[in-house]
Amino acid sequence: MTTTRLFFTDEFKREAVALLESSGRPLEHVAKELGIQPSMLRTWRRRVSGSAGPAQLPTKQAPAPLAAGDQSAEIARLKRELDRVQMERDILKKTGEHFLGASEMRFRIIEDCRDEYPVRLLCDALGVSSSGYYAWRTRPESPRKAANRQLLDDIRRLHADHRERYGAPRIHAALRAQGRTVSRGRVERLMHRHGLRAQRPRAFRVCTTDSRHALPITPNLLDRNFAPTAPNKVWLTDITYVPTDEGWLYVAVVLDLFSRKAVGWAMRDHLRTELPLAALTMALQCQQPAPGLLHHSGRGCQYASADYRKALKNHDITQSMSRKGNCWDNAPMESLFGSLKSELVHHHRYATRENAKRDLFAYIEGYYNRQRLHSAIGYRTPEQAELQAA
Structure with a gap:
């Protein structure tokens, strides 16, 4: 069995060294992230430092302060957000019976928000008694609830590890890869209940290539056949x-x-x-x-x-x-x-x-x-x- 020698371009090496210098993380961590040996990255850094000097490597810059116009826009946005929250609270008080269902769900909401708002205020907004909430909170934890709590911890860890880029399908796949036997629907319910979702794309695109030219054009030989049988085909x-x-x-x-x-x-x-x-x-x-x-x-x-x-x-x-x-x-x-x-x-x-x-x-x-x-x-x-x- 033969092994293929890895090849890295000069641009790859320069960017790897710059990433190491700007991130502040240990060399071994950066090397593992890039799939290379620490000794290789150490050698590249020595060569770059010897030829260009550390002063030429890019460094992180502090974000520019907001201009006066931007500050006004930010204040206006915060006011709109406050009005929206107040409106949602009013709707919650008026129509909680319709979409919150049983007291169990309301108690869960209070439990999730108790570090941000007083419990009495949450109970008043959701139409439940404080004594009922505390009685629910002191009940023994059921096996299902304990399992969901552990699963939620794992979901949150994966969600954070991937910088909130994963939605339920990839979270479920990652859990299965780790040996967890859990259904995708259960993962979706827990993520939805606790407000965990993948970052949403923005629908905006600028064309970067110009096809208005007189140069030769080749036919579409691929014809949307997106299933090759091997790499480098x-x-x-x-x-x-x-x-x-x-x-x-x-x-x-x-x-x-x-x-x-x-x-x-x-x-x-x-x-x-x-x-x-x-x-x-x-x-x-x-x-x-x-x-x-x-x-x-x-x-x-x-x-x-x-x-x-x-x-x-x-x-x-x-x-x-x-x-x-x-x-x-x-x-x-x-x-x-x-x-x-x-x-x-x-x-x-x-x-x-x-x-x-x-x-x-x-x-x-x-x-x-x-x-x-x-x-x-x-x-x-x-x-x-x-x-x-x-």
Whole structure:
């Protein structure tokens, strides 16, 4: 049995060292997150420090203070939130009999909120007596309730470990992977009851490729056949954007359709052909695919350029392109970018492109490829899918 020697590009090494320096975490933890040996990361850090010096590595910056207009908007938002809470409390007092049901559920709500509000105020709002609540609270815990409490602790731990990116389906899959025999419906009920949910995506997209050109266009050979039988048979690629205070940061990614692993990526401040070509080069160097690979992309001028087509031809790669204006022809790629935006980008404001690069590198290499369970591959991580197919 032969083992494939891992290859890492210079960009990967620089981003790994920058992530180590900016995170403040132990070297061993960062190395484990990226799936590399601590000695490798230690060597990379020594080389980067010797050539560029620690002063050139990006550091975290404090968030900029809110401007006067932003402060007024924030105060207005808080007032609206207070009015909404007051309205919900009034509705709760008037219609509690209809949607709260038995006293048991009301007592649970009081128990969950007792650290934030006085018990008497909660009892008055929910229409129950304080004595009834305390009598319920001192009853012996049933086996079912004890099991639910332990399960809820495990759910909350997984939810926090994945930075609130997991909903009930992935939480359930993670529990099953840990040997817990629990139904998905039970997980859904507990999460819904205690307000645990996955971060919601925002419906907003800007096109980053220009298909209005006279360059050669190849037919759609993939034809939405998103089920290859092995790794490195079909690669998808596309470009997305990340806003920063310095301007856009553009991100090109190459995705292996079988394992859903991001096998190549590049981040630049421009949309020239060099950007996707750098991502393709990383993928080729790291994966070393056999001839006959199918490469699918949109119709952007970057992918139709002479330099890009030459690189594909040199490695005996067949090119395929989506139909005009049809994002479904590259749906798995859109799914990756949707996860990246909803789970990371939309929850941060980046002062510089370098700050954004650190987070994107950690998400792609440390989380998406090695920790995140993907429903399309049987709730496995891309790394697990790739290793199990070897």
